[in-house]
Amino acid sequence: MGDKAKYCCIIYEVRQMALRLTRIQREKDKAGKVLVVFIHGLGATEKTWISEKTDWMKLILSDKRFLNTDVAVIKYGTSHVALGKLTSVYNRLATRFKKQQFSRVTIGEGPFANIKKLAQELKRELNMENIKNYEQILFVCHSMGGLVGIRYILEELERDTPIKVVGFISLATPYNGSNKAVYHGLIKHIHNHSQIPQLEPNSSFTDDTMRLWQKNKSKMALSCVFCYGTEDKWVTEESSIPHIIDDKWADSIPLPGNHSSILDVENHKSLPYEVISERILNIIIKNNGPTRINPGEPTSISRPPKIETSSENFSPLPFSNESEIKSEYNRLICLLDLAYFGLSIHSRLGWLFSQFAVFDESIRDFKRLVNDLKSIVLMVQKSEKRTELIRKLEDLSLYVLPFVMGEEDRPNGWKPANDLAKSIQDDIETLEYKLMGEELAAFKLGQYLGKWDNNEAVSEDKLSLYSEQLIIRLIEQLSINKEVPEEILQIFKEYRLSDSISNIHIPHRIYNKVRTMLILNLAVK
Structure with missing residues (x-):
C-alpha cells in the first residue's frame, strides 16, 4: 500500500509540470559544447518552429557552421483561448462544424501556468545534469517565449546566480505588452486564462520585468538581439524592443512578414534563418574566444x-x-x-x-x-x-x-x-x-x-x-x-x-x- 501511494504521488508531480525541455544532439553519442534553446509563444506548442518543408532545429543541426552545437525545444501548456469547462462543448461543436473552426486560434481548458511560473520551470529544466555540462546556452524565443526566457535570466541575475546563457534572441516579443491581448477583458467571465492578462499593455508583470531589467542591466553579460515583423499586427516594433534599450536603431532587426510568418523557413537560404543563424554564430564566436x-x-x-x-x-x-x-x-x-x-x-x-x-x-x-x-x-x-x-x-x-x-x-x-x-x-x-x-x-x-x-x-x-x-x-x-x-x-x-x-x-x-x-x-x- 505504501509503495502504491508513493507511485501515485510521483505520477501526480509529473502531470503538474507545465514546461518541458526536449534536447536533440547533433552527434548521437556525444553532446556538443553549445545548446540553442527554442522557446515558443502563446498558443503555439508544436508548430512555431516547424514549416511545411523543414524546421529550425533541423536547419541548425545540418548547418556545417554549427559543429559542437545541439538544440533543445521548450514546450509548455498554452492556447489563444481558455474556455475552462466549456472547452468540451466547443470541441463537440468544432467537430460537427469543421469548416467554421478558426484556422490559427487554439482552444484549451486553461488556466495554464503564468509566465513567472514558466520561468521557474525553465530554471528547473536547465539545471538538469544533461544540460549543465554545456559551455554556452543561447535562447531563441518567439512572442511570449521571449518573456519566459528573459524572466528566467533576470530572476537569476537578481539573485547573483551564475548562468551559462550567453545569447538571447527574441522575435516579436511583447516586452511592452500587446494591444490585442485586451480581448481577454471582453470575455473574462468565461476566459480561464492566466497568461494573456500578463501580455496586456502596462500589466504588472511586464512593468515588473522591465524594472528588474533596468536594475540588473549592468550585470547582463550576454548578447541580445531583438527582431520584429514588418507586418505584425499583434506585436508592434515599439513593443518588440524593450524601452530600456538605449539605441533601438542599432539593436532591432526587421523581418518581412506578420507575427507568425517571420518564422517561415524552407532551407538555409531563407532570410529569417540567414539573419538569426548569423546572430547565433556571432554570439558563439564572441564567447568562445x-x-x-x-x-x-x-x-x-x-x-x-x-x-x-x-x-x-x-x-x-x-x-x-x-x-x-x-x-x-x-x-x-x-x-x-x-x-x-x-x-x-x-x-x-x-x-x-x-x-x-x-x-x-x-x-x-x-x-x-x-x-x-x-x-x-x-x-x-x-x-x-x-x-x-x-x-x-x-x-x-x-x-x-x-x-x-x-x-x-x-x-x-x-x-x-x-x-x-x-x-x-x-x-x-x-x-x-x-x-x-x-x-x-x-x-x-x-x-x-x-x-x-x-x-x-x-x-x-x-x-x-x-x-x-x-x-x-x-x-x-x-x-x-x-x-x-x-x-x-x-x-x-x-x-x-x-x-x-x-x-x-x-x-x-x-x-x-x-x-x-x-x-x-x-x-x-
Whole structure:
C-alpha cells in the first residue's frame, strides 16, 4: 500500500509540470559544447518552429557552421483561448462544424501556468545534469517565449546566480505588452486564462520585468538581439524592443512578414534563418574566444609580447597605397582592421606602456594605431564628419601621450584612459549589429584574430580546435571561391606542430594573409 501511494504521488508531480525541455544532439553519442534553446509563444506548442518543408532545429543541426552545437525545444501548456469547462462543448461543436473552426486560434481548458511560473520551470529544466555540462546556452524565443526566457535570466541575475546563457534572441516579443491581448477583458467571465492578462499593455508583470531589467542591466553579460515583423499586427516594433534599450536603431532587426510568418523557413537560404543563424554564430564566436587581458590588472606573464615593425608583423592599414581597391573590398578590409585593432585597444593600451615595451617604439605605434583607427572609422561610417567615436579616439590620444612622455601630470592615473579605451571598444562592437553577409564575416574574423593575437603572448595554451574551425569557416565565407588559401592552412599546421615563442606572431600572419586574399579577390572580380 505504501509503495502504491508513493507511485501515485510521483505520477501526480509529473502531470503538474507545465514546461518541458526536449534536447536533440547533433552527434548521437556525444553532446556538443553549445545548446540553442527554442522557446515558443502563446498558443503555439508544436508548430512555431516547424514549416511545411523543414524546421529550425533541423536547419541548425545540418548547418556545417554549427559543429559542437545541439538544440533543445521548450514546450509548455498554452492556447489563444481558455474556455475552462466549456472547452468540451466547443470541441463537440468544432467537430460537427469543421469548416467554421478558426484556422490559427487554439482552444484549451486553461488556466495554464503564468509566465513567472514558466520561468521557474525553465530554471528547473536547465539545471538538469544533461544540460549543465554545456559551455554556452543561447535562447531563441518567439512572442511570449521571449518573456519566459528573459524572466528566467533576470530572476537569476537578481539573485547573483551564475548562468551559462550567453545569447538571447527574441522575435516579436511583447516586452511592452500587446494591444490585442485586451480581448481577454471582453470575455473574462468565461476566459480561464492566466497568461494573456500578463501580455496586456502596462500589466504588472511586464512593468515588473522591465524594472528588474533596468536594475540588473549592468550585470547582463550576454548578447541580445531583438527582431520584429514588418507586418505584425499583434506585436508592434515599439513593443518588440524593450524601452530600456538605449539605441533601438542599432539593436532591432526587421523581418518581412506578420507575427507568425517571420518564422517561415524552407532551407538555409531563407532570410529569417540567414539573419538569426548569423546572430547565433556571432554570439558563439564572441564567447568562445580567449579571455581578454585587462590592462592595469596583475597577470602571470610568462613571456612579454615582442613588438615588431617588420612588414610581416605590422602591415600597413588600407590608407596609403590602396586607393585603387574597389569600394566593397576596401570596406571589407576596413571592417577586418577595425575589429582586429579596435576591439583590443583596451589591452593594447596596457601592453604598449607596460614594463616590457620599448618606450619610443611604443609611443610611435600607439600614435599610428589611433590615427589609423580614425581613418578606418571615417571610411566604415562613410562620413567625413567628426563622429563621437572619433572624438573618443582623439581624447584617448590627448590623455595618454603627454602623460607617458612626462609632459603633463594625470592625478587620476590610468583609470580614465582605461575607461575611455573600454568605451571605444564597446562602440566599435555595436557596429556588428548593422552588418550582414561578408561584411559581418570580415568584422567577426578581425575580432576573433585580434583576441587570439592578444592572448597568445601571455598564454601557454594553444588556440582550441573548435576556435580554429570557426576562424577557418569565416575565411571560407570571405574567399571568392569559398576555400581557404593553402598558405593559410599551412600556417595553422605550423602552429599546431610548433612550441616556439614565434607562435605569438601566428595570428597576425593569418590576419595579413586574409588581407592579401581580399585584395587578390579583385583580380577575379
